[in-house]
Amino acid sequence: MIASFKRWADSDVGHSFLSSPAAMLAAFVALVCVFCSAFAPWVAPHNPFDLATLELGNALLPPAWSPGGNASFLLGTDDQGRDILSALMYGARISLAVGLASVLLSVAVGVALGLLAGFLGGWVDGFLMRLCDVMLSFPAILVALLIAGVGRAMFPGAHDALAFGVLILSISLTGWVQYARTVRGSTLVERNKEYVQAARVIGVSPMRIMRRHVLPNVLGPVLVLATIQVATAIITEATLSFLGVGAPPTAPSLGTLIRVGNDYLFSGEWWITVFPGAVLVVIAFSVNLLGDWLRDALNPRLR
Amino acid sequence: MSLLQVKDLVVEFPHRRGTLRALDGISFDIAPGEILGVVGESGAGKSLTGAAIIGLLEPPGRIASGEVWLHGARIDNLTPEAMRRVRGRKIGAVFQDPLTSLNPLFSVGQQLVETIITHLPLSPAQARERAIQLLGDTGIPAPEQRIDHFPHQFSGGMRQRVVIALALAAEPQLIVADEPTTALDVSIQAQIINLLKSICKQRGAAVMLITHDMGVIAETCDRVAVMYAGRVAEIGPVHEVINHPAHPYTAGLMACIPDMSEDRDLLHQIDGAMPRLNAIPSGCAFNPRCDRVFDRCLHDRPELQGAGPTRAACWLHAGASASVPGVTP
Amino acid sequence: MLAFVFSRLAQAVLVMVSVAFIAFMLFQHVGDPVVFLLGQDATPDQIRQMRSDLGLDRSFVFQFWHFLVNAVQGEFGLSLRQGAKVSRLIAERLPATLELAMVAAVLAMVVGVPMGVYAALKKGSAISQLFMAVSLLGVSLPTFLIGILLILVFSVNLGWFPSFGRGDLVQVGWWTSGLLTPNGWLHVTLPAITLAIFQLTLIMRLVRAEMLEVLRTDYIKFARARGLSNRAVHFRHALKNTLVPVMTITGLQLGGLIAFAIITETVFQWPGMGLLFIQAVTFADIPVMAAYLCLIALIFVLINLVVDLLYFAVDPRLRMDKAGGH
Amino acid sequence: QTVRIGNQGDALSMDPHSLNETTQLSVTGNVYEPLVARDGKLNLTPALATSWKQVSPTVWRFELRKGVKFHDGTPFTADDVIFSFARGSGDGSDMKSYTNDIKEVRKVNDFAVDFETKAPFPILPDVFSFFYIMSKDWSEKNGATKPVDRRKGIENTASFKANGTGPYRLRERQPNVKTSFVRNGSYWGKIEGNVINVEFTPIGNDATRVAALLSGQVDVIEPVPLQDVPRITASGKARVLQGPELRTIFLGMDQKRDELLYSSVKGKNPFKDKRVRQAFYQAIDIDGIQKTVMRGASRPTALMVGPGINGFDATMDKRLPYDTAAAKALLTEAGYPNGFEVGMNCPNDRYVNDSNICQAVAAGLARIGVKVNLQAETKGTYFPKVLKRDTSFYMLGWTPSTYDSHNALNALMRCVDDKGAGQFNLGAYCNPKLDELILQIQSETDKAKRDGLIKDAFAMHAADIGHLPLHQQALAWGVANNVELVQMADNVMPFRYISVK
């Protein structure tokens, strides 16, 4: 562990990170966001999900520094009297969780299927790739929309956790295709490399070869893709929420906050729109920057 | 007067752990019509020398000092635009892999014509004439038809001929050929080397032939430069260097080559590996592997010095002029 | 070649059927159209009657089969909500969406490719860094927010562009075009920008990455070694080779444009298929949804086909291999 | 003069009998006319009928207006009335609820018809105001004798074209894009406004609709999102007309099942206990909702119908006080000192700020320890679900289409049977005594006596706390400063009242 960290810090990737201010800044911002959202219950001044604490009397307060603002609501409140700052932290927590979980899920599925397709070839490959084609011809938002709709209709239990499950599922359902294709491509290259053949000559079983030899060597591009997809997933979640199939209103995600804020764009209550939008942009931006940097850093030819 | 003169050429790569000196004071020259072979271990700096001469060092690589003269004019400090005019027109280049040297999306003819028109005042029709002629000269049958074909429709050997035709398109006086046959089949190799040789002789062009293959050098070149760790270890007429190597490294290298004419149980081998650029030992770079090392080798860096008909960078020849006894294979 | 087109078309049919199948499976859960067809005072009997009239009480396999049989005859039935032929509704909406997507695609290309080329050639320069950073904004902002912000700035505050609709249209056969009137162009501007921003970012980054790769290839090095001018090297050799993969990927992205058009159309009240679809979703208008999804699948396959054919046209390696096979 | 109207939705069809829905009837009502119409104050006024009287308990006679011509020039006669009622009560019509009680329509002469009802029907003229008359000739010629038949996939000319007697003619129809109308020069009556051309455009997205008004692309928008009212007013280009609407928003609770579908309470149904219902009632900060969520644009109510509906009685409109402590006490008394968990269903795009209201209610309930799992969703999935009674706690809004309390009582408060009684009584509230009253109201012809019965019925329902009434939402129309119009409480927008300066 420590050794591998040392190796990292000493490696070209580590060095390129330490010498890229943009990457470090992005990582810092991302870390702050992750921290604030992961520890929202401890960091946030209020608990916006606890409805009992909401006072309609506190609704629509402007940020603390503007006239009429209230110091205990730093960034103001929304129409339910929710503290925007706290809502942002809790919301980012949901968005990040949804983003990460859906990316993890699609990476897991995509990588597994891509490996299988690439390594086994033949009809497995043919079938999986046709499946990808079908998935691709459903634009991502459409699938998400349908799945989210179906999911909510099928499990009317209305529990928030389930709603998130459906969100995650619907986002990953289109996400995996990219990974599958990428991994299949690299697997096709990798499996003909001599080290894989060497393992076969030694008598290592195909599954083991896939797991121990091929997998680690095809993860590079996946990593890059995944980083960027986290941002995309967060935005997809926001978009789904705009189309009305997002997170429940009592536990708003960043996307829901933006959707709601959207209604206040023309009215004077700019803070309801601006802060969630800004936070989303900052998160997406820093994650994308990281992904960008990673792409260049992992590409030996660009070093 | 020599056609090409390289004086004390130093190429560096600024790197995060300090600057790497990949070429360290290379000097040699090539006379018109002469074929100079460049040999040496992988990573010795052969390709870099070629790239530096044609001004195509990949950033961050740069010429840190030294001079390159072509035809009495200095070319290492030209503006990019002026250097571009030199490339192709005065110095042609042939690279190792004919498969990747040609743009797959353009027909052979398009690539030839574009090169010719860039450098010679010809109309497109004339350029095409010339292109067909060039293809014919390099031994491609039915050039009138083949000219409109795309690179992938040619076999490896033919592609390399096309590449040579491209290098010759504007009648350059010098051709830098970086391992032109390594990617080819054994039986095709000889054809290509012969072609290069004969065409250059016909046109009076000089060639800098970079290769690993001592056999090719022996058959083709007039003189040979042996490189080691970014320096010229030995340079001289080809049979001198082969038959009477002056530098222990050259001698070792010659001995490594399995010989068709004798049976040996084990080959001679030079133990160890070439040092990395960031860990070149002080003194003579070869000293850790040299079986004739002595004190001076550890501290002072030897310059090329006369050792009979050849010149070698070895303290064994400090002031001497005979080949080293005992290291001849 | 012919075989290729054939197999693609066969694939198209397959894809469309599976899309329709999945769609129908999903429709069982997206809502009950009857509630919207009958007013609030309808009696339970009326509702039951309506359900059985529409065949909604049958299994989805049956409904799907029914749909297929109709679809084969080019009939998608009547929109439950609007009582109009689905085929006509879609035909009315198709031009709007296609025009919007085309304008957006062209915009994304015309702006994205040069930006990408510049960012690759001047890698590391301030401007290209700026391009990279600004373009990231394009993928960091949700489309709907961009759209609404554009409306706020350019139509409410500045009053330069209209905020909704297609404006004056010209009828050309059954096709209605907004691109033949200045007013139509005014109307298409904001939606097209909204739609293009995401693609633009992708294209720009793709072109940059591909271009950087291509610039490292041996044939570019060899082209330089032949003394070709920078212009020839960059814009003749490098760009052409760059555009081959870029073309494939952006072609595929065209489908994404149409999908994203749903949001853009919602925001700008653009009377295209996306708006039709989203309304159909809201009211569980099954025939419209099914037809839309099938059409999208068809468009997708066609785009893929065209892209592949273009690929054949541009890349001689593919072209010749096929021709040389005989 | 041209006026451009941006509306949230579109009329789905131009067929006046195909859908019983406000937007559709509002739009087609400019082209077609009923026998009896309503004026700006919602009072009945003669339209195609000049007078009507009850000739026997079950027969009404309508005298028809003479000299009226349809837009295609054919004269209007009793045959058209008979044809229209036949069409409206036949297959594919969504207007059957207006014709259900009619047994027969008889021609007396060319300009008089008799309506025989199945039972004494005191308010027959009231139910006619949305029933439009079509031309028999035109319908037969255009194969539009029936409203659209979706089953057979046959389209209907009347969906795209219109031929009525009204003040405006349909000029061009692009569904969901634009529908334009032109003033009918040969209209029989007086057109109060001065508008010649009307362009009716659906703009679904709130922000876009507001932007369209602010940027001058449309002259009238409906509705205005409440939060944007100040902005529009401040723009100096337009104003917002606000007025009470007939629709009443209320919450319903499942009072039938022995165990709630979505609740932490197992084995019993807390909503069967009146104390629980009352606790819920008193936990709702209706004034807070009115002030912040509705931004003042609502009228808190204790009744299930609002002013303007026959039977509304202001003296009864007294809510139980908002009192968290009392609510908590009631809950404790009912055996839930720590509250419980319950699922709540709510639309998010049907009523004004619907999901925000639900959230505020949920917050109020949270304060008495009830944890609400709120599911707010689009109407497309919401209504099918609640109409299946697949809910424990829900929101609904109701406008009696007959402008009479009986409609609300019958649909919302009667015990559920499968003949249509209590059809929208989604929580299956049931009080047999109230049922009896409602039956009486239905056939009582004496106005004063009937009003008394209605009052009793509402009192009984309020005492039961059968539902939790919230408010009547306000209409909010955005109108450019150069436009004058009349805002009607039933949210119908007759073009004839619009003037452009």
Added chain:
Amino acid sequence: MPDPAPLVRATDLAKTFDVSGPWLNRMLERQPRQLLRAVDGVSFDIQRGQTLALVGESGCGKSTVAKLLVGLHEPTRGGFEFDGEDAHAAFKTPAGRHLRRRVQMIFQDPFASLNPRWTVEDIVAEPLHEHGIETDPEALRVRVDALLISVGMSAQDRKKYPHQFSGGQRQRISIARALATEPEFLVCDEPTSALDVSVQAQVLNIMKTLQRERGLTYLFISHNLAVVRHVSDHVGVMYLGRLVELAPKHDLFDSPRHPYTRMLLDAIPKLHDTGRARTPVSGEVPNPLNPPQGCAFNPRCEHANERCRNERPVLQMFGGARVACHGVEEGRI
């Protein structure tokens, strides 16, 4: 004197690749199946402790033979006996895994044949693990050290990654890995062609030393005849999937019989014979998808006659060598 039973015996080995397009395309364009006979009936024996070298141009099927022998490919026809046992049948059974221990392979490219993400220790220990030869970590370490030292590396190199080594060192790691299971038969597919002459010498020397010490048997593939002459006992010359000449080393180099063998020998640049003008080889390597009729070499052969263009020659004994050539058979060459 009859030979003792050979350790390795290949009989009529053949491998055909199906390189046709997808079925639909073939049907529509009426193209036949395209079969590529990469190896077409190759037979040879290798005695224990001896080295057989295979030479030939690129694409003639050398690597395919190698992969057939180690079980990376299934033969289309023919078989391969190892120590009297049908190896391909054995590879398939679980019990046949022991055979994998006895047959190992060294690959051409030292940069591609080591997993870049594994340490040297992991790489060399993998076969030991896989075959359960050594399970105790400490013993494993000792074993790995010993292996590394046996190929002239140091035990301290264990923790390093492949990219930290030079080509020659990497090739030694590959050899160490191949030796881990103490195989008897090593298939070496161009083990030095990616290496420099000086490094090549190091690797060849190690191979030879190991052979002497452990009695290894090699199949050595190369296109470098000088190297082949140095390492081999017997040499097989392949052309387009077939053996055209198979002879003891000295026979072959001193008196090549097949015109192709002669051509190959002629193509070797001679080091000490500078400036000699060679007759360049003419013609191109034929397309393996569409091999010439008769003797595959006939289009490039100056001695080709009508028979060569129609009839395929088979291997026949001529003196110590086996040659497939009508010209040799008829005494024309």
